[in-house]
Amino acid sequence: MEQGRETFCCDEDTFGNVYQMMTTLGRGAFATVKLAFHVPTVSYVAVKILANGKGNCARNNNEVDIMRSLVHQHIIKFFQEVQTREMTYLIMDYASKGDLLRQIRKPGGLQECEARRLFAQVVQAVKYCHDNCIVHRDIKANNILIDASGNAKLCDFGLAVKVVPGTKLKTFCGTLAYCDRELFGVEPYDGYASDVWNLGVLLYYMVARHLPFQVSSSAGLRQQILAANFSVPHHVPSDIFSIIVELLMINPDRRPTISQILRRPMIRDSKAQASWNSIQSLPGTPSPSIVGTMAGMGYQREGIIECLRDQKYNQAMAKYLSLQHRAPGETAAITR
Structure with missing residues (x-):
């Protein structure tokens, strides 16, 4: 695994218990995108499904690395990468009004x-x-x-x-x-x-x-x-x-x-409803209410703060981003 890059690995049954697949949102040459229900946070997410294999590894890694690096209000939000033996799943924000x-x-x-x-x-x-x-x-x-x-x-x-x-x-x-x-x-x-x-x-x-x-x-x-x-x-x-x-x-x-x-x-002159350079930041200063909710789920407060600070995109960060998406008013901007 690349330094600084965390991927959650599990078997298909475990993945299916956490993310319950629903309807197909779209199909492409290399992937299928499905609507899924994220059981722990009781919320909907979009899941892009990529096949693993020698010919796909570099392309899949490139897409994940690029998505991790882009955090902007008009770019779909990336939550987590999950890998099983056969598939790579990219967990993303669900845009409910389609394309x-x-x-x-x-x-x-x-x-x-x-x-x-x-x-x-x-x-x-x-x-x-x-x-x-x-x-x-x-x-x-x-x-x-x-x-x-x-x-x-x-x-x-x-x-x-x-x-x-x-x-x-x-x-x-x-x-x-x-x-x-x-x-x-x-x-x-x-x-x-x-x-x-x-x-x-x-x-x-x-x-x-x-x-x-x-x-x-x-x-x-x-x-x-x-x-x-x-x-x-x-x-x-x-x-x-x-x-x-x-x-x-x-x-x-x-x-x-x-x-x-x-x-x-x-x-x-168009009303884009945002300033040109308005960029959403990754949550470096965590919301106390979201951290409290996660602590009630069994997460360690220190671990939550560490993964957000270091942008690890691990299971804890995916959980935080999903909860944050449900309550955008609870977030605080990162300070560097």
Whole structure:
């Protein structure tokens, strides 16, 4: 096990007694996400199920490490990693209103003010990732969740990578309809600019209710993307139109950075219900009421404080984060 990284290991029966699996929330190429009931805290969580094995180990570890490192109000909260012989389970916050795709496809689609607010929140999340040298590489409507308060949460870091600014990537990955045109070439590409392209496709989808590139065949879709052949519907306001055109620039060097996007009037003036740099901190100063509740469950107070201070992501920290999620007013910010 890596130094500083704690993983809870158990057998399938023990896991099933703690996390009772319910409905399937989503399926991807490498994982299934299920709604689960966390028995000790009487609360719902989302569980991403990854198969173990030689070919999956590095990818699974990369996703867990990235999720541990990201703590932001518009990124889905990671609670704990649990491993059994066959599977790795990522325990996460449950966003009860589903994904953004569902919101776009509902009758009438998104109201313009909602589209502006949610997109601004997604941009905040991506900026936080980029500021921490992380490229998501699969930003799309399916990977934006909506919580009980109606706020956006970026999720699914299965394709995310840490990239030193200026370093180029070579691997083709992502969802074809959202893919940056540079991914089809033979030259290495800028992952940060690729995320910006993804945001352009996402914003278009949010306001137009259909994707900008939508030919039925993969070859035809590829040609559309390479030519950046799209048209913005007439009903889209001019400030949103301008951002879409900027984000979907053929030349990646001409696309704005995330920081530049945040200064555009559409984002700057939107009611995102949070300051741009508002980042949730890990609970370094524990809530007395939550610690008291955990002590009643048999946890040692000193052990709780230690795991929060050192960010161990062990069983005690997972329990604390789950209880904290149920009572957000009980938390105190970390001081360093």
